[in-house]
Amino acid sequence: MTEEQDAKGDRPDNPEDAFAQLVDHAQALGFEYCAYGLQVPWPLTRPRTHMFSNYPTVWQARYAEQHYLGIDPTVHHARTSVAPAIWSHRLFAHTPALWQEAQDMGLRVGWVQGVRDVGHNGMLTLARSGEPLSAAERREKASQVLWLAHTAHDTMSCLLPPVIACEGLTSLTEREREILRWTGDGKSASEVAAILEIGERTVHFHVQNVMAKLGAVNKTAAVAQAVALGLL
Incomplete structure (x- = not known):
């Protein structure tokens, strides 16, 4: 998942390989963790959400066990806005327990970028345990994070069911x-x-x-x- 691959139309063969490349990009940007989610609104009664992350396995299990996906404010933000969001006490004001648990697991700093496309929404999260995000770092890396979110979304949309998410209107x-x-x-x-x-x-x-x-x-x-x- 590089700019050269994107230009040539070359894509990874499966979502696991695509996500591994995404992790490499995240780490090159200074984030030890990343997550990507794709929501497809079909079937209407059971919309599907595909999730990938390299978060600590204990946290992944806890997140699923507590059904945090349904109350996570970063997910709500990405579904309703394409503006970037930075993890903060204010963002998690209504879910303080989730915020505290994430920090306890070493997930203390996060950058969220939503992507909205025809028929499906995507969300990229870059996270780390240490250094807070400065205004200067956000300005410096904003275009790279936006490019990475859109590239991940385009790639995953073509690798995850339904295939129609990739074929789009031409189908x-x-x-x-x-x-x-x-x-x-x-x-x-x-x-x-x-x-x-x-x-x-x-x-x-x-x-x-x-x-x-x-x-x-x-x-x-x-x-x-x-x-x-x-x-x-």
Whole structure:
């Protein structure tokens, strides 16, 4: 995951290798720990979050055991903003126990950068146990951290399911999107056919293609999934 690889289009073969490269970059920037999370909003009732970190294993287990993902203010920040955030008492004002436990585990200084993309959100965290972040260091490294967050996001999006997160808008044809939009507006196949001046069998053909691409069980699910993934 280097600038040269990014320019050539070369990517690691799996998320584990990609994360190992991410750790190397984090350490080169002066952070001993890093974490990356990718949230895909599908299925709607069970959105998936993929998480990678080199935090102490005891902390990873504690974090999962206490379901801290649901109350972590850094996660909430990254889901709602692409502005960087620095760990502080103020940021963790409503979750002091989480803040104290993290510090006790040696996670005392952190830099969070969210990335929002079509259909999925990403979050990069760089952390260390020692030296606080100065204003000068933040200015010096801001562009590098932003580049690293976007590169990690682009890479992981292509390596983690669903693959459609990488294929993005190009995964559906314009005709397929057009039919899904009208279907989402409540139009029947015959009505869509009349609006678009095509045969009803053609409408069914495109709907079936979309369902196959998205793995949807029916056209209602296909519309919902396409909207959730930002394909429309």
